Amino acid sequence: MTAGPGPFDQPTGERGQAPTHLVLRNMRAEHSLWPAHTPGPEGWRVTHGPAPYEECAAHIEGAAATA
C-alpha cells in the first residue's frame, strides 16, 4: 500500500505551500487541523484558513500562546 500523505499531514511537493488546511475550534476551545476539501463536522467552526499546512500549525501555536 502506498498511501499518500494523510488528510492531516503536510502535503508533499508544491501542494505543501497550497491552502490545503483549515483550523477548527470547538466549544471547549480545543483546536483541530482539518483538510480544506471536507466541510468541518458539526460543533466546530473555522477560525483560520484555508491556508498552507504550516501556517495553520503556526496559527494554532499562536492561539494557544495568547489563550
Added chain:
Amino acid sequence: MTALLEPATEALPVAGLPLTAAQSGMWFAQALDPQSPAQNTAECIEIHGPVEPRLFARALRRVAGEADALRVRLAETAEGPRQLPLALGSDDPADPARFPFEEYDLRGAADPDATARARMREDLARPFDLAAGPLFQHALFRVADERRLWFQRVHHAVMDGFGYSLLARRTAEVYTALAAGDEPGPSPFGRLTDLVAEDAAYRSSQAYETDRAHWNAAFADRPEAVNLAGRTALPSRTFHRRTAHIGAELSDRLKELAAGVRATWPEVLIAAQALYLSRATHTEEVVLGLPMMGRMGSAALRIPGMVMNVLPLRLTVAPHATFAELTRQVVLGIRAARKHQRYRYEEIRRDLGLLGEGRALVGPLVNVMPFDYGLTFAGAPSTAHNLSAGPVDDLTVNIYDRADGSGLRIDHDGNPALYKEHELGVHQRRFLALLARIAAADPHEPLARHGICTGAERALVLDEFNATARDVPPTTLIGPIEAQAARTPDAPALVFDGSTLTYGELNARANRLAWHLAELGVRPGALAAVAVPRSLDLVVALLAVAKAGGAYLPLDPDYPAERLAHMVEDARPAVVIADTAARVPAGVGVPAVVLQGLDVSGELPVNPPRALTPQHPAYVIYTSGSTGRPKGVVVPHGAIDNRLRWMQAEYPLGPGDRVLQKTPSGFDVSVWEFFWALRVGATIVMAAPGGHKDPAYLARTIREQAVTTCHFVPSMLQVFLAEPGAADCTGLRRVFCSGEALPRETVQEFGRTLPEVELHNLYGPTEAAVDVTYHPCDTRPAVAGPVPIGKPVWNTRLYVLDAALQPCPPGVPGELHLAGVQLATAYLGRPALTASRFVADPYGPAGSRMYRTGDLARWTEHGEIEYLGRTDHQVKLRGLRIELGEIETELAAREGITGACVLVREDRPGDQRLVGYVTGPHAEAFDADAVRDRLAQTLPDYMVPGALVVLDDFPLSPNGKLDRKALPAPAQAATGTGRAPRDPREETLTRLFAEVLGQDRLSVGMDDGFFDLGGTSLLAARLVRRIRDTLGADLAIGALFQAQTPAALAAQLDAGLGNDAVLRTLLPLRTAGSRTPLFVFHPAGGLSWCYSGLLARLDPDQPVYGLQARGLLAEADAHLPASMAEMAADYVRELRTVQPHGPYRLLGWSVGGVVAHTVAVLLQEAGEEVELLSLLDAYPSDQWQDQAVPAEADALTALLRMAGYERTDELTRDDVLATLHREGSALAGLSDTTLTAVVDIVVNNAHLMRAHRHRRFDGDVLFFTAAAPRPEHWLTPDSWRPYIGGTLTEHAIDCLHPHLTQAPHLDEIVDVLSRRLKELDR
C-alpha cells in the same frame, strides 16, 4: 458428402504463417497448461424469431471460409510456433476435420434455457488442441419455437472480442441473404497474411521504438499495482462471474455526467473503478488494466483475428481532486495509451523486469465494450451475451452497453484463487452503489465526498460495531482506592521483596506523603514527577500524588539522564519525587522530594481533601516523537477511570487475585498494574527492578507469589513460554497481551503451555488510556488466522477511515481512529501537534474529537478490528513504541553525519532489529561504538540501533525518493580484534554466541559485541538461557546490555561468582531451580566440568553443584588433602553453604564415587539424612590397594582423557599441553600452574584412594556400571556390600569407564537418575 466451404477462398501458404506477437502470448499460456480451458472465449447470441438451421449452418461455413483465422491450427515447428492451414469441410462426424457445428432441439426439456446453458458450460470447459484444430465450435440450441441460442466458442489465440463482432455481423448478413434467396455480397474481410505482415512491419518500425520508449518512461518507477485481493495468484483454469445490470435511468445519468465533463461513459466508469480501487486498497495511486483493440490501421479493422492488447492506465486518486478531474486523467491517459497501444503488455512487463519477480503490472482490468451488435437474422432481432472473455488473472470488470436502451450489464469476473464468489458480489454491490452516488453528485466536488461503503455497511461500522455506551459514575483514579482501603484495611495490598503492606498501611503512608506534597503545590492540574525504581515506595508515591490531586509523571530510572532532564524541563512539574538525591535530574530547578530520609510522620494519615474532577489530568506519560523529541501525553482521570471500570466488569478481579506489577512505570500498561487491583481488594505483587526482562525470574515469581493476573508484550510472552518454568505457572487465571501484534503461533504455544489459563489480546495507544479494544484468544490448536485486536471497550468508538476520512467497510484496510471518553487531553505544551492528532470527529457528537492512531486496520465481519501495520514510520519493537524520526534526528545531529535513516530489519526470520544508515563520515574513520554510546545518552537502550552502516549515498528510487528496500543488510562480520578464547568458559561463551546468532564459531571473537554481531534482545534472552543451562550462571538479561562481548560477559560472571570461579571448590553448575540440589564429586583430576552434560538432561528446575579439588587455584593457603576423610570433611563444609541441612543428594563418578560415599557417611554421622547416593563406576578403596600408584605418565593419560583424547606419543607434560593447544581444547586455556596442579591432584588422589578405610553408609546406593570388558576385570559393585546398609541397585551401561559421562551413555544414566529424583520429590 463433402460440403466445401462456400465460396472456396485462397488457402493460406502451405508453410503457414508465423504467429503475431499477440498470438504468441496466448499460445505460450496454453502451452504452459495444455489441458486448461482458460483461453476459451465464448458468446451466445439469442435470436428471437424463426431460423432455418440448414441455412444457418451454411452461413457459418461460408463465414468460416472467409475468415482465415478460423482455418488454422497452431503447431510448433522448426521455426517456432506457426499457424498452419487447416482443411475444414466434411460434415461426416467421423472426420476429424469435420465442420464443428452441432444442432439441438431442447424444446422438450423441462427448462430448455437451463439445459442449453449447461451444455454451453460443458463445452466451455473443454480445452482446444491447438496443434490439431479446429479452434472454434458452433452450436445452435432451439429453446422455444421462435427462439434459438447461437453459441460459439473460439480459442483466444486466433480471435479477440472485436473479431467476434466482425464474425457475428458477417454471419447475420450472409444468413439474411441466403434466407432471401440472394447471393451474399463479397467477403468484407482482410487477409490474415496482411495482419501478420503488419505485425512484423510494426515490430521493425520506428513506431515500435517510440512506443517502447513511451511505456518505459511512463512506468520507470515500477509503481506497485494493487489489487482488491491484496495478493496475487497464478491464473486458474476457470473464473467466477457475478453479473448485474444498471438500469436505463442510472446509465442515462452517467452518460449525461460524462457529457458534462467532456468524456465518454466508459471513461466515467473507469474513473469510478479507479476511485473504488484506491479506497478499497488504501492506496492513492492505482494502475488499471485496459483491454484495447490494438487495431491502428484500416486494414486490421477488417480482419477477424487476435490483435487485442491490455495496457496499463496509471491514475492518482487524491481526496481533494474532483471527480471531473479524475475523469480528465482517465481521458488523457487513454488518449496517450491509445497512441502506443500496439506495444504488447508482455513486452512492457519484460522491459520493466517484472516477469522474473512475478509482479503485476496492472490491478483489475476494466473491459468496456461500448458496442452491441444489434444484429438481425432475416428480420429476427438478437441479443448478444458474452460467456467468457478469456483468462482472468485477477479481476476483470466487463461492462457492456445494451443497444436496446435497457442500460448496462456489468460482469465481475474473478480468479477463484483470489476471490470467492460472494466477495465478487460484495465488490459489485459496492461499486454499483458508488456509481449511483457519483451519478447523483456534482462532479466538481472533491472526491472526499465519496466513500465506498453501502448504506448498510456504513450503519454497521459506524453505529452497530460501536454500540458501547455505558453509564459510569464520575469518579477518579484514586477515589475507588480510598473507598476500598476503608472497606478492607487489613487485606494485603502490596507485596514486594518479602514485605507486605495492608490496604490500611499503604493508604496511611500514601496519605502522609500526600499532605506533604500538597504543601509543596501538588494539587489538581499540577504535575509531580516520580523517579523511583520498582518498590513499595513507588506505589506509595504514585498514590500520594493522586491523593494530593496531582498528575504523576513517571521518570523511568532506566532512561538516560539527558532524556529524563528533558522530560522534566518540558513538563515543569511542581516537584520531583525520587528515592535518592542522586536520582533527581540535575540542573532542572524543580523542588525535589527525596524519600530516603524523608520524615513525614508529622503528617496526617487520613485522606487529604482535594477538588479533583474527572477532567483533571491523572498522569502524563512520554512517548517517542517523530520530530526528535518525546511528547508528553496528558491522560485525564475520567479516561483511565472508564478504562479500569471496563476492565473490572470484563475480567472481574477479587480479593483472592494477585496482579503482577512488572511493567516499567514509563509505559502505560503499568497504570492498570498499579491501580486496578487496589480498587477492588486484590493484591499487587511487585517484581524486582529489572525482573521484567528475565523469564526464569518471572516464572519463579508467578509461581511462588501465586500471581493470578499478569501482562506480557507478545515477544516477551514468547520468551516466557520458552522458559521451562512457564508450564508450572498454573496458578495464573488470565494473561493480557498488548503492545504489538500477537502472532497466532504464540497463542497456540500459550495454549500448549498453559491450557487452563485465559489469554486476552488488548490494544491501545497511550493517547487513549492504555487500551481501547479487547479480544479473548482461542488458544486451541485448530484455530488459525490473524489474532484480532478485538472490539471497542466501554464508551469508545472505533473508526477505520480511508484517506478521505470516509468509513471503510468490513475487510477494507484504513487508518484506525479512536473516539470516546478515553482520549487523552493533549500533548503537553504541543498545541499544533495535538490539533493534528486529536481532530474533529465527523461521526461523533457535535464538537467531539477523535484520535488518529497511524495504525492500519480493518473490521472483520463480526465487528472486531484486525491490526495490519503502520501508516507511517512509527514502529513497535518488542512492544516498545519507536518513532524512527526521533532516532534519525539524533543521528543526524552527530558531527560529520550529513544524512541518517533508521529502519527495522528482519534479515533472520522472527528477528527484528534496528539498523541505522548514515552518510558523511568515511567508513574507515567511523566509530560506530562512539556514536552509539552518544545516542545512548539521550535515547533509551531499545532505541539505539544495534548496527550502524556508513553509506556513500542513500539509494534512491527512480522518482527520487529514498528506496528503503535497497538499503543493504549490515555486515555480520566480527568487529573486534578476534582474540581467541583463553579458558573453557570463554570458549563456551563464544560457542554459545555463535550458536544463538546462527554463525560459525570461529567468527566470534572474545571482543565482539553481541549486538554488533546482529544480536537482539530476543536473541539475548535465548543466549542468557543457554549460558544459564550450560555454565550454570544465574545471569540477568540486563547483564548482556552492560557486557556485550564474551570477554566482558566472562568478567561479569566472575564478578558474580568470584575470580576463577570455575576452579573453585564449589562449582555452581546450575543455581536456579526449586528442587533439592544435586552435589556431584570430581573424579581423579579434581575438576567437575565433566558433569556439565547433566544440565541439559536433568529437569531445568534441578540445581546442580560440583565439588572440585583444592589446589586448582594457586591460592596461598591451598594444599592437597592428606586423607580422603579430610577431603570429604572439606566438601561437607562447602556443600553446607548451599544447603545447610539434609536431605542430601550426592553423585560421584570414579574417584568421585568414593568421595561421595565418604561424604555421605560423614553427613549421616552428623545426623543428616542422605536420600540419594549414586555411584558411577566407582569402587571401594580395597579394590585398589594392591595396585601400583599411578606414575606421572598415568596422570598425563588421565589429563588427556579429561579433554577427550587418547594418549598416543605424548611423553612429557609439555607434549600433553601442546596437544591440548593444537586441538583447541578448553583445557588448553587453563594456566600451566593449574594443569600442573591437575597432574598433582591425580597422583595425590590415587594415594588417598589406597589409604582410605571405608565406614558404613546406612542407605541405598544407585549404581551405574561401565559394563564393557576391561582389563580390571575383578571390579564389581558387590565389593561395596560391606560399606552399605541398604540395597544396591545396579544399572549396567554398555561402555567403558571414561565414556560414562558422554552421550549417549549419559542419556541412559540420567533416564534412571531422573526417575529416582522424581520419586524423591514426591
